[in-house]
Amino acid sequence: MTLKKKLIIIFAGLSLxxxxxxxxxxxxxxxxxNDSEALxxxxxxxxxxxxxxxxxxxxxxxxxxxxxxxxxxxGGSDEEIYTVVTGGVSGTRMIAFGENFPEGAKDLWxxxxxxxxxxxxxx
Amino acid sequence: xxxxxxxxxxxxxxxxxxSLGLVASCSPNETGIVEDQPPASNDFDGGETIEILTTxxxxxxxxxxGKGPITSQMLVESQSNYSDSWIQYGGDYANHxxxxxxxxxxxxxxxxxxxxxxxxxxxxxxxxxxxxYDGIMYVxxxxxxxxxxxxxxxxxxxxxxxxxxxxxxxxxGPANRGASIHGDxxxxxxxxxxxxxxxRLTGEKLWESEIIEYYKGFSATSxxxxxxxxxxxxxxxxxxxxxxFFDAYDIETGARVWRHYTVPAEGEPGYESWSGNSFETGxxxxxxxxxxxxxxxxxxxTTGNPSPDxxxxxxxxxxxxxxxxxxxxxxSGERKWYYQFTPxxxxxxxxxxxxxxxxxxxxxxxxxxxxxxNRNGFFYAIxxxxxxxxxxxxxxxxxxxxxxxxxxGRPVVNPEAMPSExxxxxxxxxxxxxxxxxxxxxxxxxxxLAFLPVIESCQLMQKGISMHVxxxxxxxxxxxxxxGVSDESGETPSYGHITAMNYQTGEVAWRHYDAEPMLAGTLxxxxxxxxxxxxxxxxxxxxxETGEEVWRARxxxxxxxxxxxxxxxxxxxVAIASGNFGGISAFSGADTSIIPExxxxxxxxxSRE
Numbered sequence: 031m032t033l034k035k036k037l038i039i040i041f042a043g044l045s046l047x048x049x050x051x052x053x054x055x056x057x058x059x060x061x062x063x064n065d066s067e068a069l070x071x072x073x074x075x076x077x078x079x080x081x082x083x084x085x086x087x088x089x090x091x092x093x094x095x096x097x098x099x100x101x102x103x104x105g106g107s108d109e110e111i112y113t114v115v116t117g118g119v120s121g122t123r124m125i126a127f128g129e130n131f132p133e134g135a136k137d138l139w140x141x142x143x144x145x146x147x148x149x150x151x152x153x
Numbered sequence: 154x155x156x157x158x159x160x161x162x163x164x165x166x167x168x169x170x171x172s173l174g175l176v177a178s179c180s181p182n183e184t185g186i187v188e189d190q191p192p193a194s195n196d197f198d199g200g201e202t203i204e205i206l207t208t209x210x211x212x213x214x215x216x217x218x219g220k221g222p223i224t225s226q227m228l229v230e231s232q233s234n235y236s237d238s239w240i241q242y243g244g245d246y247a248n249h250x251x252x253x254x255x256x257x258x259x260x261x262x263x264x265x266x267x268x269x270x271x272x273x274x275x276x277x278x279x280x281x282x283x284x285x286y287d288g289i290m291y292v293x294x295x296x297x298x299x300x301x302x303x304x305x306x307x308x309x310x311x312x313x314x315x316x317x318x319x320x321x322x323x324x325x326g327p328a329n330r331g332a333s334i335h336g337d338x339x340x341x342x343x344x345x346x347x348x349x350x351x352x353r354l355t356g357e358k359l360w361e362s363e364i365i366e367y368y369k370g371f372s373a374t375s376x377x378x379x380x381x382x383x384x385x386x387x388x389x390x391x392x393x394x395x396x397x398f399f400d401a402y403d404i405e406t407g408a409r410v411w412r413h414y415t416v417p418a419e420g421e422p423g424y425e426s427w428s429g430n431s432f433e434t435g436x437x438x439x440x441x442x443x444x445x446x447x448x449x450x451x452x453x454x455t456t457g458n459p460s461p462d463x464x465x466x467x468x469x470x471x472x473x474x475x476x477x478x479x480x481x482x483x484x485s486g487e488r489k490w491y492y493q494f495t496p497x498x499x500x501x502x503x504x505x506x507x508x509x510x511x512x513x514x515x516x517x518x519x520x521x522x523x524x525x526x527n528r529n530g531f532f533y534a535i536x537x538x539x540x541x542x543x544x545x546x547x548x549x550x551x552x553x554x555x556x557x558x559x560x561x562g563r564p565v566v567n568p569e570a571m572p573s574e575x576x577x578x579x580x581x582x583x584x585x586x587x588x589x590x591x592x593x594x595x596x597x598x599x600x601x602l603a604f605l606p607v608i609e610s611c612q613l614m615q616k617g618i619s620m621h622v623x624x625x626x627x628x629x630x631x632x633x634x635x636x637g638v639s640d641e642s643g644e645t646p647s648y649g650h651i652t653a654m655n656y657q658t659g660e661v662a663w664r665h666y667d668a669e670p671m672l673a674g675t676l677x678x679x680x681x682x683x684x685x686x687x688x689x690x691x692x693x694x695x696x697x698e699t700g701e702e703v704w705r706a707r708x709x710x711x712x713x714x715x716x717x718x719x720x721x722x723x724x725x726x727v728a729i730a731s732g733n734f735g736g737i738s739a740f741s742g743a744d745t746s747i748i749p750e751x752x753x754x755x756x757x758x759x760s761r762e
Binding site: 076088 | 620626
């Protein structure tokens with residue numbers, strides 16, 4: 031292998047490592063945390079689709095988990111929430127939504143941003 | 154399905170032991186859904202091979218009292234002829250849920266004693282109205298288990314556990330409200346939108362018909378209504394943007410005879426009441442049982458909310474035939490007339506509550522009427538020959554979504570009650586209504602009273618963005634249960650009552666209050682009692698004339714069922730199922746956090762002196 035080829039491989043490896051680090055620290059939802067229009071859309075989508083007879087905006091008694099506290103049944107990271115929404119939870123009323131939102135995955139990340147921006151401070 | 158055919162007592166005992174072992178190893182998961190198990194072969198006792206499916210135990214013994222099959226004429230005759238039976242969900246086609254038993258009265262109800270009980274092994278609301286015939290009781294539980302038991306002792310004769318998929322489309326819990334009977338056939342509809350038929354004595358499955366693909370947003374929770382040779386069943390799915398319908402199936406073959414869509418297609422009458430293409434996802438489910446007038450030969454069926462529930466912006470118009478009662482030719486499925494209770498509903502005020510057929514005295518004449526405590530808080534009287542509006546009065550203490558009622562029966566909406574993005578008005582009744590379609594009232598014609606389980610719980614109606622994807626929730630908003638939140642004193646504003654409405658006048662005769670909203674049906678008896686139950690797990694009986702409580706028993710689980718009564722060997726029995734679903738309780742504004750889940754049927758007996 032020539033030196034040139036070795037350098038290309040090293041740079042490519044460093045580049046991938048850099049991407050992985052970025053992914054571990056942020057999610058697409060973070061882009062919307064300071065975007066009031068995006069947060070409003072996330073709230074209205076949550077109200078219109080998730081909250082009806084399921085996840086409530088206030089800690090009411092319900093068989094569906096309250097999503098603004100620090101207790102998560104299937105993980106509370108952005109990616110874990112994304113996975114639960116898209117894949118559903120077998121044996122519960124939580125069916126798989128996929129990315130079937132009006133603006134696709136963007137809308138789901140806006141919902142997650144809305145949840146994140148209204149969540150209790152968790153230690 | 155596989156028979157268990159063993160003649161000797163020893164063999165039966167062996168089967169029971171083996172079955173117990175299988176059940177223990179096949180207990181439901183936390184949702185109550187039993188995983189589909191492969192058949193197990195067991196070779197024992199002389200080499201006889203028995204193949205057992207854990208979800209279906211069949212009977213080969215000679216059971217019952219030797220009565221023949223149920224005829225259509227028996228279904229037409231009044232419940233008053235059959236104090237030893239309860240052969241329809243509503244007691245009879247008039248849906249009065251009134252037992253002719255006189256022996257049980259306010260004076261001796263204190264002598265009711267425990268007779269037997271039956272566990273279901275499932276969680277979720279135990280909403281059943283059992284049926285009783287030929288000394289056998291047929292009970293359905295949450296998650297579609299079907300039990301046939303000795304109505305006198307509770308001994309199990311046969312049982313079927315319907316295998317269910319994990320991705321059911323349920324808005325409101327895994328309910329089933331009962332089975333139906335005709336000939337020697339027992340019928341049960343399922344959460345995965347199927348209709349099943351069984352032999353009433355052996356439990357063998359006769360046929361299974363898919364109503365529609367459940368994963369498109371459909372379910373079935375009601376007992377079918379038997380009319381002539383047909384089983385009529387409607388679907389749920391008003392929170393999934395379905396196009397609602399109800400079907401009639403030939404009881405002999407399971408073949409569908411007709412389907413009646415509750416939302417018109419393009420070009421059909423009523424289509425103009427939907428803007429754009431909103432009719433395609435218009436909802437109007439038909440999830441509760443109807444009524445039948447054999448003299449007029451008219452079937453009455455009710456419909457639920459238009460979809461999406463709380464955002465009507467994309468479905469401008471009256472949204473026919475949502476929130477309506479439809480009169481149907483039972484032979485053809487054709488509509489004869491309709492009346493819409495809540496045009497352009499944006500509060501989830503399904504029109505699906507229990508219909509009663511009564512005779513209204515109007516001056517010198519008598520009018521054949523339907524009366525109904527609608528989910529929107531009004532107690533309606535409709536001419537059941539032609540659908541003309543007669544009267545509507547509030548049966549609630551709190552009703553503010555409508556300001557008045559026009560002469561033609563169209564409500565005048567309070568504009569402040571419309572859902573908004575930032576709602577501030579407590580809208581009454583809340584989304585579960587003043588009375589919910591999942592429970593049924595009763596009627597005592599001697600007293601001219603209808604006994605109604607009432608929810609007093611108001612909510613903020615919040616509007617959001619609605620999006621429809623087939624098979625997914627399509628609600629467009631939410632009801633915020635402000636009345637279910639405790640105040641500084643620890644009390645919640647929500648409460649309930651059993652209300653006796655004089656259906657001749659539309660006025661309240663009495664109310665019996667409970668700390669929690671009522672979500673159990675009522676039973677009326679000729680002896681002058683009204684039975685029901687509370688969400689905190691108490692069964693009770695009231696004096697039908699006064700509302701005074703005369704009996705109470707703690708059953709352990711919240712009560713969501715429809716009580717019945719019957720007589721065997723001169724002794725009176727009352728059956729009440731106990732078992733709650735916390736989700737719906739919370740939506741009603743109830744605090745039942747300390748009430749355990751789990752279904753258990755209780756039967757009480759008044760012995761002869």
